[in-house]
Amino acid sequence: MSTTIMYGNTLAKKMSAELKKEVEQLHDVDIYPTLTVLIIGDNPASKTYVRMKQKACEKIGIQSNVVELQDDISESELLGKINQLNQDPTVHGILVQLPLPQHINEKKVLEYIHPQKDVDGFHPINVGRLAIGHDALIPCTPIGIIKLLESYNVDIQGKHAVIIGRSNIVGKPIGQLLLNQNATVTYTHSKTNNLSHMTRQADILIVAVGKAQFISEDDIKEGAVIVDVGNTFLENGKVVGDVDFESVKEKANKITPVPKGVGPMTITMLLHNTIKAARNTV
Numbered sequence: 001m002s003t004t005i006m007y008g009n010t011l012a013k014k015m016s017a018e019l020k021k022e023v024e025q026l027h028d029v030d031i032y033p034t035l036t037v038l039i040i041g042d043n044p045a046s047k048t049y050v051r052m053k054q055k056a057c058e059k060i061g062i063q064s065n066v067v068e069l070q071d072d073i074s075e076s077e078l079l080g081k082i083n084q085l086n087q088d089p090t091v092h093g094i095l096v097q098l099p100l101p102q103h104i105n106e107k108k109v110l111e112y113i114h115p116q117k118d119v120d121g122f123h124p125i126n127v128g129r130l131a132i133g134h135d136a137l138i139p140c141t142p143i144g145i146i147k148l149l150e151s152y153n154v155d156i157q158g159k160h161a162v163i164i165g166r167s168n169i170v171g172k173p174i175g176q177l178l179l180n181q182n183a184t185v186t187y188t189h190s191k192t193n194n195l196s197h198m199t200r201q202a203d204i205l206i207v208a209v210g211k212a213q214f215i216s217e218d219d220i221k222e223g224a225v226i227v228d229v230g231n232t233f234l235e236n237g238k239v240v241g242d243v244d245f246e247s248v249k250e251k252a253n254k255i256t257p258v259p260k261g262v263g264p265m266t267i268t269m270l271l272h273n274t275i276k277a278a279r280n281t282v
């Protein structure tokens with residue numbers, strides 16, 4: 001049995017072309033989807049991701065503004081900036097690039113973004129709406145994973161999905177989305193006893209731990225679908241995932257690579273959310 005590599009970059013390209021048409025239709029009715037990204041400090045990975053977001057917006061005609069803020073900005077100053085953007089009718093989407101410096105309360109900041117402009121889907125209103133199955137802005141990485149699984153015809157209903165990681169960005173919402181599609185979901189995390197025993201039961205394994213090549217072939221079930229959310233930059237400049245791709249590849253039925261797997265889908269779903277926000281805020 002040969003393993004299918006689930007390439008996010010291919011799907012992202014196809015979806016971006018469709019989103020470009022949507023943007024053109026909005027331009028025809030004088031709506032110009034606009035995203036403002038706030039980046040605090042000079043974390044090199046964050047800078048890379050923000051540049052990737054800008055470039056992706058540019059490609060499909062979304063206007064993007066990047067506001068670069070000093071590492072030592074006070075929390076109240078940052079909230080003031082968000083408040084201005086909340087009230088600016090020309091800005092449809094607001095995104096604060098994470099992680100934030102230690103002295104800033106992430107929860108407070110994310111809750112300050114107007115829920116209709118919350119293109120990351122991190123605001124408690126959007127989190128709650130997703131939880132009860134209402135229309136919402138859904139976090140980009142989790143919804144990107146669902147789109148990727150769907151495009152590779154992965155059956156979700158009735159399957160046992162095991163998630164490693166319980167972050168608000170990926171772990172919790174991907175569990176919610178899989179549950180909404182009738183998967184049986186198990187959350188695991190750094191305090192889970194006998195983690196490998198749990199992961200070996202997964203039909204679908206979502207790995208979002210942030211530890212380079214953490215999962216190896218002994219941790220998975222033969223024929224499982226493996227989704228790697230990791231993005232660790234090694235000293236040699238290479239980027240690797242949370243899964244030891246080479247060892248797991250032969251045993252899995254389907255697997256996402258890193259790079260070119262989940263990452264590009266995150267960016268594309270941000271474009272999707274920005275267009276959705278532009279439609280909703282007029």
Ligand SMILES: Nc1nc2c(c(=O)[nH]1)N[C@@H](CN(C=O)c1ccc(C(=O)N[C@@H](CCC(=O)O)C(=O)O)cc1)CN2
Pocket residue numbers: 048049052095096097098099120140141169231239258259260261262263264265266267
């Ligand atoms: N406000 C947010 N902050 C962060 C998020 C987020 O969704 N919202 N997610 C991550 C970082 N992230 C986007 O911001 C992100 C990470 C990785 C990729 C990606 O495409 N990676 C490439 C590899 C890297 C490269 O090519 O240089 C890949 O996997 O192919 C995109 C976005 C944390 N912060």
